[in-house]
Amino acid sequence: MTRSHRGTVSVVTGTPALLTDHYELTMVQAARQSGTADRRSVFELFPRRLPEGRRYGVVAGVGRALDAIESFRFDAAAIASLEGVVDPDMLDWLASYRFTGDVWGYAEGEAYFPHSPLLMVEGTFAEAVLLETVLLSIYNHDSAIASAASRMTLAAGERPCIEMGSRRTHEEAAVAAARAAYVAGFDATSNLAARQRYGVPSAGTAAHSFTLLHDDEADAFRAQVQTLGVGTTLLVDTYDVGEAVRLAVEVAGTGLGAVRLDSGDLGLVAREVRAQLDExxxxxTRIVVTSDLDEHAIAALAAAPVDAYGVGTQLVTGSGHPTCGFVYKLVAREGSDGELVSVAKRSKDKVSVGGRKYALRRRSPAGTAQAEVVGIGDQPADDGNDRNLLVPLVRAGEAVGRATLEEARARHRASLDELPRAVTMMSAGEPVIPTVFER
Amino acid sequence: MTRSHRGTVSVVTGTPALLTDHYELTMVQAARQSGTADRRSVFELFPRRLPEGRRYGVVAGVGRALDAIESFRFDAAAIASLEGVVDPDMLDWLASYRFTGDVWGYAEGEAYFPHSPLLMVEGTFAEAVLLETVLLSIYNHDSAIASAASRMTLAAGERPCIEMGSRRTHEEAAVAAARAAYVAGFDATSNLAARQRYGVPSAGTAAHSFTLLHDDEADAFRAQVQTLGVGTTLLVDTYDVGEAVRLAVEVAGTGLGAVRLDSGDLGLVAREVRAQLDExxxxxTRIVVTSDLDEHAIAALAAAPVDAYGVGTQLVTGSGHPTCGFVYKLVAREGSDGELVSVAKRSKDKVSVGGRKYALRRRSPAGTAQAEVVGIGDQPADDGNDRNLLVPLVRAGEAVGRATLEEARARHRASLDELPRAVTMMSAGEPVIPTVFER
Known part of the structure; x- marks a missing residue:
């Protein structure tokens, strides 16, 4: 496992402005027509529920969202492509667009629950509504990955998890997935772009193709050990596992770093391989297992002599829940008298609560979380037991809430440590704390 | 619905070279060490199975894959980030990397079945293995979306489908999803980047926030109609649907383009709204419905007076199958005697078939597909009944198989028209044609 020297530099290429729905622009054009575009507005990004059976969720993507807000500009090519979508006057307005409002939100790595107000975006309607699509894309994807990853790292306990799902998801989603998994406790990724952009440690073993390329398994093992050292991980299930393990130790010596198993009954085979290695x-020499692992398969291997888990498909697809279902709703806006008024859609099946929110994690004197408290109005002072959850992220258009990935990892661990112990249960259940609305 | 004048220009920013797994690079370094890196090799990208219950799959991402192959270069920043991953000699080799081999594959939009050899990549081991991760990422994502989209457009029949799922997936995956959905018969997307990069027609209505921004619904409708014309689509379920429909026609007149319903029992409400509009x-005036639609919900609305479907979450998450599970396996490589030999991993649960493949769609004299025929060796001449499926995509590193999105859409329609009629069934079932291996 190696780490880039480049640290947590974020490399966003191009502007995210067109990663946006057509109607955001036409709505602003219409609001400019009716004189409402500059009404001060508050949008809330929140989940109506957790995925069925999940006991908590994990916020990720905050840093990427801050990048997107700061770089959200319509360049000449973007403007040219929008002819026919909006009128020339609106194109002029877009050409000088930048977000100048304020954003508060949950810190990256924080646990969340139904109706947690993950982001409060305040600005003119026109400025704030344009961010809807890209903010939802980032939060819905990254938090889905982090929420799945968090359960996997809980199930793995002290054993490291390595993210290797790039090939099973969109190539750019893969980079964000590696980042989100790292926030939620993964130790490394196979993805080299995540290493470059975010400083996530990268790691890798070898594929079956490498063994098949050589005239025999011994040639392949020798080549790998010669160039990568005896600390490398040899893949031992291309032909016969027992023979490969024997050969691996013959080639690398007893100092061999690890062997990888990628097929079969992993628990059973790991026991046999452990016995053979010891003998x-x-x-x-460690045993790394891969092959369609999810949090349940990881938990089922707890008693097997496994030293590390490589997780792919189930991680990058959110282990059955590839999106969080976050929505971005107007909850308050300036009225014709200049006062901010709460607003909400009237719909039986899609409930929203109007008003600018605050959020607290209510804790017992011993520090155990008891409820997610969501209220309307100004945030009360932090009393030491109730922990304020909304931190300033953007002030007057400038990102003020950046955290390093290491800080996000620490936040994730601290947030989970504070939750009731049922958080570690992999079975389907209710959220581990209730959401309580206060007035 | 409007279309960009920019056509199918593809705008790939930056190099995809780091969208790659760590081990691809270390394997090449080790193969250079053992003198096997330049062995001529054939890799095959294929599905072991269809997602459970699916009757066919649809290939998408071919055009994006060709872009990736042609632009796959390690620039100075990429090389700098790889210090510590591979040795300096390997960094020099990477700096001059380009793919100079050949690729054959299924055309974009084509139907596929278990073990269809979707891509055959031939080159040196070193050149061909480096493409593994990004080719799988593109194919696994885009084909998952197209496979779901195809079922949705089949279920919708003559009624148009509009892709509006950008907010529920990674922001760049959203662009690729809009493109893949268009290949599989969607009429438009909400995504403005898909419009810019690929010329997919974009469309949009308005959000609830737009209605809530105004002092009342009438103000909101007037603003929208004044700036976008009476042909616009008014969202009528923010407060009371009946009252909103009355108001919509009052404001826009009987020439109103459409109304959108986004909540409630869509079939029931659509009938009431149709009756009211007619009265x-x-x-x-058309009725557009949205709200967590999938192919089953679309099929269930076949008898309701609905004119268009807006599909979001279920489209961009592949309707339960967000990835295809394609793999990229070495199936043949040069031996020490210079001859190409077939290779395959021996594993009970993960079957591969060695050898360079050809593929035919066997058809009856009436033109109905009967089997997916996969054979080893050179492709037989096209006999008019059996249709050859592998077309040249890359020759000596240069893309020769580019198709426009309109050609891919035509290929998709023709491919489906040729399949047995059971292809239209939304229920779970077996692949509509069997895969037959020939020697």
Missing amino acids: LGATQ | LGATQ
């Missing part, structure tokens, strides 16, 4: 004197 | 004289 060969390779007692420190 | 008000707005007999040409």
